[in-house]
């Protein structure tokens with residue numbers, strides 16, 4: 909796997925190949941130990957889900973006012989509660 913590393917010594921960031929078990933650190937060009945950099949990537953959503961989110965969680969979020977209302981909403985939206 910290729911991971912992103914940041915060197916605390918020289919400030920360099922680079923991609924380095926590493927085994928999953930050894931991914932936490934990588935030797936930098938300067939000789940110091942670079943640390944795994946966690947980057948937050950945008951969440952990928954499918955167009956269908958995106959449309960759903962836009963419609964129901966966009967500017968006008970759906971407020972569930974109670975169990976009966978929730979059941980009604982689930983029915984209206986064609987959803988099934990799984991948990």
Ligand SMILES: [Zn+2]
Pocket residue numbers: 915916917918919920936937938939940
């Ligand atoms: Zn370095």
